[in-house]
Amino acid sequence: MIKITGLEKYYRTEEVETIALNKLTIDVKEGEFVAVMGPSGCGKSTLLNILGLLDDPDGGSFVFNGIEVAGFNERKRADLRKKNIGFVFQSFNLIDELTVFENVELPLIYNNVKATDRKKRVEEVLDNLKIMHRRNHYPQQLSGGQQQRVAVARAVVNNPKLILADEPTGNLDSSNGNEVMQLLTELNEKGTTIVMVTHSEHDARYSHRIIRMLDGHAVTENILI
Amino acid sequence: MFKNNFKIAFRNLKRNKLYSFINISGLAMGIAAFLLILEYVSFEKSVNGFHKNISSIYRLLNENTKGQTWPQVEPGWAQKAKESFAEIKDYCRFEEGVGQGIVQRSDKKDATFREVNMGYAEGNFFQFFSFNVLKGNAAEFKKPNVVFLSEAGAKKYFANENPVGKSLVLFNQFGKATYSVEGVFSIPANSDIRYDLVFSLETLKNPANLNDNGWARLDNLSSQYINTYFLLSDGADYKKTEQKLISLRNELKKDKDGIVFRLQPFANVHLPASFSDNYQTTGNLKYVYILGIIALLILAIAWFNYINLSTANSLKRASEVGVRKVVGATQQSLVFQFLGESLLVNCIGFVMALVLVQLIQPLFNDIIGKELSLRSLINNPVWIMGLGLLLLGSLVSGAYTAFSLSNFKPVETLKGKLNKSAKGATLRKSLVVFQFSISIALLLATALIYRQLNYMQNQNLGVNTEQLVIIRGPEVGRDSTYSQRRTAFWNDITQQSFIKDYSLSGTIPGNGYNFATSGFTQPGSKKGDELKSYSFAIIDSRYLNTYQIPLKAGRNFTEAETGVEWNDNSKVMLNEKAIEELGFASAEDALRTKIQWDERQLEVIGVVKNYHHTSLQRAIDPIIFYPQNNSAYFSLRLSTNKLQNSIAKLETIYKRYFTDNPFEYYFADENFNRQYITEQQYSRLFTTASIWAIIIACLGLFGLATYTVETRTKEIGVRKVLGASVFTITQLLSKDFLKLVCIAIVIASPIAWYVRT
Numbered sequence: 010m011i012k013i014t015g016l017e018k019y020y021r022t023e024e025v026e027t028i029a030l031n032k033l034t035i036d037v038k039e040g041e042f043v044a045v046m047g048p049s050g051c052g053k054s055t056l057l058n059i060l061g062l063l064d065d066p067d068g069g070s071f072v073f074n075g076i077e078v079a080g081f082n083e084r085k086r087a088d089l090r091k092k093n094i095g096f097v098f099q100s101f102n103l104i105d106e107l108t109v110f111e112n113v114e115l116p117l118i119y120n121n122v123k124a125t126d127r128k129k130r131v132e133e134v135l136d137n138l139k140i141m142h143r144r145n146h147y148p149q150q151l152s153g154g155q156q157q158r159v160a161v162a163r164a165v166v167n168n169p170k171l172i173l174a175d176e177p178t179g180n181l182d183s184s185n186g187n188e189v190m191q192l193l194t195e196l197n198e199k200g201t202t203i204v205m206v207t208h209s210e211h212d213a214r215y216s217h218r219i220i221r222m223l224d225g226h227a228v229t230e231n232i233l234i
Numbered sequence: 235m236f237k238n239n240f241k242i243a244f245r246n247l248k249r250n251k252l253y254s255f256i257n258i259s260g261l262a263m264g265i266a267a268f269l270l271i272l273e274y275v276s277f278e279k280s281v282n283g284f285h286k287n288i289s290s291i292y293r294l295l296n297e298n299t300k301g302q303t304w305p306q307v308e309p310g311w312a313q314k315a316k317e318s319f320a321e322i323k324d325y326c327r328f329e330e331g332v333g334q335g336i337v338q339r340s341d342k343k344d345a346t347f348r349e350v351n352m353g354y355a356e357g358n359f360f361q362f363f364s365f366n367v368l369k370g371n372a373a374e375f376k377k378p379n380v381v382f383l384s385e386a387g388a389k390k391y392f393a394n395e396n397p398v399g400k401s402l403v404l405f406n407q408f409g410k411a412t413y414s415v416e417g418v419f420s421i422p423a424n425s426d427i428r429y430d431l432v433f434s435l436e437t438l439k440n441p442a443n444l445n446d447n448g449w450a451r452l453d454n455l456s457s458q459y460i461n462t463y464f465l466l467s468d469g470a471d472y473k474k475t476e477q478k479l480i481s482l483r484n485e486l487k488k489d490k491d492g493i494v495f496r497l498q499p500f501a502n503v504h505l506p507a508s509f510s511d512n513y514q515t516t517g518n519l520k521y522v523y524i525l526g527i528i529a530l531l532i533l534a535i536a537w538f539n540y541i542n543l544s545t546a547n548s549l550k551r552a553s554e555v556g557v558r559k560v561v562g563a564t565q566q567s568l569v570f571q572f573l574g575e576s577l578l579v580n581c582i583g584f585v586m587a588l589v590l591v592q593l594i595q596p597l598f599n600d601i602i603g604k605e606l607s608l609r610s611l612i613n614n615p616v617w618i619m620g621l622g623l624l625l626l627g628s629l630v631s632g633a634y635t636a637f638s639l640s641n642f643k644p645v646e647t648l649k650g651k652l653n654k655s656a657k658g659a660t661l662r663k664s665l666v667v668f669q670f671s672i673s674i675a676l677l678l679a680t681a682l683i684y685r686q687l688n689y690m691q692n693q694n695l696g697v698n699t700e701q702l703v704i705i706r707g708p709e710v711g712r713d714s715t716y717s718q719r720r721t722a723f724w725n726d727i728t729q730q731s732f733i734k735d736y737s738l739s740g741t742i743p744g745n746g747y748n749f750a751t752s753g754f755t756q757p758g759s760k761k762g763d764e765l766k767s768y769s770f771a772i773i774d775s776r777y778l779n780t781y782q783i784p785l786k787a788g789r790n791f792t793e794a795e796t797g798v799e800w801n802d803n804s805k806v807m808l809n810e811k812a813i814e815e816l817g818f819a820s821a822e823d824a825l826r827t828k829i830q831w832d833e834r835q836l837e838v839i840g841v842v843k844n845y846h847h848t849s850l851q852r853a854i855d856p857i858i859f860y861p862q863n864n865s866a867y868f869s870l871r872l873s874t875n876k877l878q879n880s881i882a883k884l885e886t887i888y889k890r891y892f893t894d895n896p897f898e899y900y901f902a903d904e905n906f907n908r909q910y911i912t913e914q915q916y917s918r919l920f921t922t923a924s925i926w927a928i929i930i931a932c933l934g935l936f937g938l939a940t941y942t943v944e945t946r947t948k949e950i951g952v953r954k955v956l957g958a959s960v961f962t963i964t965q966l967l968s969k970d971f972l973k974l975v976c977i978a979i980v981i982a983s984p985i986a987w988y989v990r991t
Contacts, residue, residue: 058645063560084564091562102557102648106245111238118238119562163561 010074010171010202011037011060017068018055018225029055031225032069037204039170042197044213045206047222053206054175056222060204061094061173062086074170091119095164095172097193099179101156103148109135109159110144116167134162138192154185161192165201172196174205178212190215236574243575246551247582253543254579256937260930261583264536265624266590267926270598271529273606276616278522281424281504285364287465290323291500292472294462294479295513299492299765303514305462307495310455311479312462314486319478321470326362327435328355328427329460332450335406336709336895337391337431345391348706348896352431354438360419362465363427370398370417378437381413387430388418404433405709409445411437423605426504426516455486463500472497489832491752492765521916528923531672533623535927537631538665539934540579544635545662546941555639556647568640569633576632584624601918603911662938663974669931670978671985676924678986683917689850691907696845697743698782701734701872702902703881704742707865708892720865723891727870730887732880735871737780740772740864743847744906747857748772753832754858756816756824766815769855771847772864778842780869786810787821788840791861803861807840812856849909869902935971943967 018030029052037043045053058064059071062078071079078089095116096102103112110131117127135141138158148156157177164172174193178186186209194215197203205216213219219231247254282288294311295303312325330353337352339345357376360367367382374380381402388397397415404411413433421428435452437443444450449457466472479495496513504517555568563571591608599606611617708716727733740748747769755764775791777783788807795805808816808824818824821841828835844854872880885897943950950963958966 061560063643063645087559087562087564090560096560098648100648102553102560104242104554104557106242106249106554107238111241115238115558116561119558119564119567 010039010041011035011204012072013059013069014072015069016056016059016066016071018052018059018064019067028225030059030066030069033222033225033227035220035227037202039202040197040200041218042194042203042216043205044216044219045204045222046208046210046213046219047228051222052225053222057173057175057204057206060171061096062090091116091167093170095167095169097157097160097164097172097174097177097189099176101148101153101160101180103156103159103163105148108145108147109140109151112148112159113162113166116163120167130166131162134166138162152185153181154188157181157185157189158192161189161196165196169201171202171204174203174207176207176209177205178207178209186212239571239574240578242554242571243578246575247579250547250550252940253547253937256933257540257543257579258583258586260536260539260933261580262586262590263926263930263933264533265580265584265587266594267532267923268529268620268624269587269591269608269611270594270606271525271923272616272620273608273610274602274604275522275526275529276620277424277604277606277610278505278517279616280610281517282426282500284422284424285500287362287364288500290466290468290470291362292464292466292475292497293500293503294464295496295498296458296493297496297513298767301512303496303498303512304458305514306458307460307462308455308458309451309460309462310453311483311495312464313453314455315464315479315482318482319475321467321475322464323467324358324362324465326356326358326463326465327452327460328359328432329353329435332459333404333406333408333433335404338403338405338710338894339391340401340403340412343894346710346894346896347390348709348898349431351387351429352433353429354433354435355429357434357436359432360417362463365419365421365425365427368418368420369396370415372417374416375432375434376436377416378434378440378443379411379413380416380434380436382417382419382432383415384419384421384428384430384432390430402431405712407445407447408438408443408450409712410710411443413437423610456489464497472499489753490765492762518912521912525919525923528676528920528927530623531676532923532927532930533627535669535672535930535934536583537627538669539930539937540576540631541634542662542665542934543937543941544576545638546938548635548639549945551639552642552647555642556644559642559644560648565640569636572636572639573629573632576635577628580624580628580632601915601922603915666931666935666938666971666974667978667981669934670975671981673924673927673931674978674982675985676920676927678982680917680920680924682986683913683920687910687913687917690910690913693846693850695743695850695906696783696843697847699743699902699906701874702780703870703872703884703899704902704905705868705870705884705888705897705899707738707868708888708895710894711892719891720863723887726887726891727884730880730883732873732876732883733870734873735776735780735869737776737869738774738863738865738867739777739869740862740866741847742867742869742902742905743781743845744902744909745867746848747855748860748864750855754816755830756818756827758817758827760817763817766856768812768815768858769847770860771857772860772862774861774863777859777869780871781845783845784843786841786843788825788838790840791859796861796863798861800862804835804837805839805861806836807842807859808838809842809854809857809859810844811854812858813841815856939967939971942970 014034016030016033020027020029033056045056047053055064059066062081066079069079070077073089078086081089107115113131113134114127117130122130132141135144138161140155140158140162143151143155148159151159172193177189177193181189190212193203193205207213214233217233219233220227221229285291293305294307295305296307297303309327312327316322316325333352333354334350337347337349356362360372360375368385370382375382383391383397391397391402392400397418399415401412401414404413438450439452441451450459466475476495476497479497483495498513502511502513502515504515505519505522506513506515509519558568595607727736748771750767750769752767753764754766754768774796775793778785778790791805791807810821813821813824816824816829818827824838824841828837842859846854847857848855870884881899888897953963
């Protein structure tokens with residue numbers, strides 16, 4: 010599903026140039042659950058941004074679903090992203106002014122899904138994730154665990170092929186964290202490919218494979234299954 | 235999508251109450267000021283527009299060698315022109331001034347008023363112009379001794395009775411005449427011609443009705459007192475007709491006075507088509523433009539508030555932009571969202587502005603001296619322009635925020651990497667400087683206008699108008715006993731202890747002159763000097779004393795001299811300016827030389843020091859003082875104590891000798907300052923507008939300051955922990971803004987100076 014070869018990314022300021030990704034090569038197969046680990050600044054978030062089509066690589070190749078996307082413009086990337094990729098962030102990133110229902114509904118709106126279908130689909134997802142009773146609440150009225158459930162609901166509502174999770178349990182206590190990991194595992198079992206960046210060995214153990222990074226390289230791979 | 239965007243926009247407004255308040259109230263104030271001024275501009279543009287034939291009607295003007303124009307022409311030209319030129323289909327003449335007098339209901343003497351808004355007009359007045367005749371038949375106006383009343387005029391004399399068929403008696407310089415009321419008409423608010431009573435000019439066609447005033451004959455080509463309008467045939471080139479009229483005048487006018495005819499399109503009578511058009515108008519294009527520009531500036535200040543506050547606030551929205559992009563929003567959809575928000579805020583501002591306009595309309599009308607309302611906008615294309623401008627402004631002000639917000643990179647916004655301090659700071663600072671430069675420039679300009687007005691009102695005019703009460707001379711009962719009664723009245727008056735000075739005259743300072751004429755020369759005159767125009771003031775022997783106008787040389791008129799018949803008189807006084815115009819080396823020189831007025835020789839017995847007979851804005855005119863016992867104005871200087879008692883006493887005496895004449899009085903100084911009424915109105919309007927602008931700009935600055943404090947909370951905390959006092963923190967926060975305001979003052983001062991000069 011994902012094939013990156015010799016991927017490069019630099020960050021430049023006036024004085025220094027930092028290499029974030031240094032000729033990185035990784036494959037992720039469809040249905041896989043991959044955890045990316047490494048110390049701060051090793052390039053794992055940069056990798057996730059590029060995988061999520063939020064950022065451009067400076068060199069190398071990125072084939073997504075058989076299509077080379079490295080040179081895509083903003084509009085094409087947005088289109089590909091909204092149809093195929095769901096995101097889960099450490100800080101949830103829900104929109105404060107929208108209710109739970111409206112937050113989850115947002116990706117469907119941008120995918121031009123009809124209102125009646127949207128309602129059905131959002132309710133289905135909220136029901137599955139057991140937060141239906143909170144549908145009319147605003148994010149600030151929910152606990153961290155509940156907020157992350159909403160974020161997961163928003164990520165999956167569109168039935169994406171790929172979910173990218175950036176330290177999804179980083180802001181949660183262990184029991185809420187475990188619940189979220191459980192949710193991701195279930196999604197993966199139903200066929201969704203997941204790439205997760207994490208610092209937690211415990212969370213990483215939920216995955217099939219751990220890629221360890223250092224200074225923009227993939228240094229080792231642990232295959233768990 | 236739309237619903238979702240609307241929801242977000244609305245909830246954002248609700249959540250950020252302070253920003254929303256500042257944004258919306260600033261916009262509402264800006265739009266309200268804009269709408270009010272738009273009302274005024276569209277009113278000014280609409281004046282006279284209701285006349286159906288406006289595009290084919292032209293006003294005849296005189297233009298002298300100095301390029302000054304005026305609409306009073308000799309009455310004989312209209313008929314001569316119509317006979318000579320085929321393209322002149324019709325003409326209509328009316329006068330404003332010479333017919334003024336006292337009007338009385340023939341069956342009710344207590345309905346007696348001195349009329350100013352009245353005049354004689356041509357029989358076709360109601361066909362030529364498009365006033366709506368509500369009662370009676372317009373054709374009746376072609377007859378002599380007929381009067382038509384405006385609704386206000388009808389109400390004044392006949393209250394709720396039907397005036398048609400009743401009659402009014404008019405006392406004026408043409409004697410006493412009875413007029414039958416044959417019609418009532420309405421005057422639109424946007425009409426320049428505003429008669430309460432219009433008498434048929436046909437009456438004056440009979441020389442017997444002129445009371446020996448031969449100068450007023452309707453076929454004469456020598457006395458300029460009537461307005462003449464021509465209706466030209468379709469497709470006629472009025473410039474060609476103008477040339478023909480000039481030739482006609484040159485051919486028929488015996489005394490060469492250097493005047494040429496001009497035709498002014500009726501559509502340009504109120505406001506000229508451009509600034510290069512120097513013909514006399516009834517409105518002032520300059521003020522319309524200045525106010526229009528002020529309206530746009532105030533609106534710009536309000537929009538800058540919007541841009542400033544929304545870009546400042548956009549950091550709060552950054553993560554929302556990030557999330558939306560991540561879940562699939564394109565830049566286009568985000569631009570639409572933020573533009574929509576800007577439109578929403580502008581729409582709420584607009585609705586609030588409508589409410590605000592309703593609230594402050596009476597105050598505005600009071601300042602501008604007109605009856606305007608939002609309704610006056612509807613009938614004029616100006617409002618479409620205005621609405622278009624509002625829409626465009628909301629889009630442009632929204633567009634900046636929309637594009638800058640939608641450009642945010644989700645990677646940065648979601649990780650909070652956005653540079654908080656630098657984003658848009660330069661723009662915000664420049665806009666604040668711009669806003670305050672405008673506001674301060676307006677304020678400075680207002681102060682300068684105010685000072686100038688103050689100067690005009692308090693400047694030494696060379697004449698003392700204080701404590702002077704003016705009574706208009708009687709018109710009713712000017713029979714054979716009149717002259718006796720007038721003498722008795724004066725005798726009675728002068729015995730009153732509260733009278734310090736008194737005078738009879740044909741004009742008073744502040745009320746213009748009796749007339750202006752040319753044809754004056756002295757032996758040393760050059761060719762062409764006879765074309766120079768001189769103003770006539772008819773005065774008695776006490777005028778100079780009463781108005782405390784000093785003599786420069788020679789002597790004043792004697793009482794005997796003021797009693798000499800007009801045509802037998804050979805003595806005049808001149809002011810210094812007239813001496814200069816005539817080309818005399820000195821006042822003494824003038825006293826030794828006789829001057830020529832066409833065929834008449836006149837002796838200059840005195841030279842009067844220059845004084846301002848009219849507004850200070852006007853250069854001092856050359857004046858010829860002519861001795862007569864003209865009783866148009868009685869000027870009385872009263873002692874200061876018990877003024878009301880003195881006036882009551884005056885009324886009793888006046889009524890004793892001049893029964894049936896209304897007793898009306900006013901103070902000469904107030905009357906003089908009435909010339910500045912337009913300047914006073916505009917000065918008040920500018921003051922209000924600049925205060926308005928400052929309030930809006932301060933609202934925005936307050937919003938920005940709040941924003942700054944919010945973003946610097948952490949810094950303030952750290953400083954406090956390290957021992958900073960509240961004072962030093964206040965100083966720290968105000969410093970940046972004070973700097974901006976200081977820059978604005980530096981920019982604004984020369985602008986204000988330039989605008990003023």
